Amino acid sequence: MGVSGAGKTTLLNALAQRMLSGVIQGEFYVDGRPLPTSFKSDVGYVQQQDVHLETSTVREAVRFSAMLRQPFDVPKSEKLASVEEIIHLLNMDDFVDAVVGLPGKGLNVEQRKRLSIGVELAGKPALLLFLDEPTSGLDSQSSEAILALLQKLAAGGLSILCTIHQPSAMLF
Numbered sequence: 001m002g003v004s005g006a007g008k009t010t011l012l013n014a015l016a017q018r019m020l021s022g023v024i025q026g027e028f029y030v031d032g033r034p035l036p037t038s039f040k041s042d043v044g045y046v047q048q049q050d051v052h053l054e055t056s057t058v059r060e061a062v063r064f065s066a067m068l069r070q071p072f073d074v075p076k077s078e079k080l081a082s083v084e085e086i087i088h089l090l091n092m093d094d095f096v097d098a099v100v101g102l103p104g105k106g107l108n109v110e111q112r113k114r115l116s117i118g119v120e121l122a123g124k125p126a127l128l129l130f131l132d133e134p135t136s137g138l139d140s141q142s143s144e145a146i147l148a149l150l151q152k153l154a155a156g157g158l159s160i161l162c163t164i165h166q167p168s169a170m171l172f
Contacts (some may be wrong), residue, residue: 008163009132013159016045016130030127038163041069042127044120048136050071050099050112052119058107059096062086069123086121089133090114090149109141117149129153131162 001008016160017028017040028035036042066079066086087096092114100106100115101147107115107128112136120129134150154160 002114004165008165012130012132012161012163016043018045019129023155028117036127039127041123042125042126044123044129046116046120046131047129047136048132050109052112052115054100054102054106056100057097058092058100058115059083059087061100061115062122062166065119065122082124086118089121089152090118092118093105109137110145113138113142113146114149117146121153125158128159128161133163133165137166 015028017035026030030039031037039101040080054063056166062083063080066083067076070079087093092111095111097108098107098111100112103109103112113126117129117134131150134146138146150160150162
């Protein structure tokens with residue numbers, strides 16, 4: 001938690017090994033062991049900005065991620081089945097064929113955030129899911145829904161690490 005400019009995103013990027021410039025010193029450990037060589041493929045990272053191809057549908061966006069990011073040896077049928085599971089987990093069944101559209105048209109802000117999370121889940125992060133301010137730009141009801149989704153993912157065994165700008169006491 002912290003105010004704008006406090007370094008939340010920088011910290012998250014450093015922990016996720018996504019720093020493109022600057023100097024990072026020290027050692028990274030997970031469960032007391034050095035990071036596995038597969039670390040970058042074992043984590044997902046949901047950026048603060050929801051960037052999606054405006055002409056794709058919800059299913060197409062999640063499918064595209066699954067097909068590109070899951071290992072080559074995973075059968076296509078298994079990848080496609082995981083897409084449907086993710087869409088159901090996101091409670092996006094009613095919007096599966098909805099076109100993403102431009103911001104303000106197409107999917108609403110909460111649906112876009114759910115889709116961003118789904119795109120990362122399609123990569124099957126086995127270790128950790130990073131989220132950079134997943135509630136920014138959302139109203140309190142949508143924020144609560146996104147945090148409930150993250151709690152559901154955590155209860156299912158996925159470790160969650162996120163930054164948050166202005167938490168409401170009700171959300172915790």
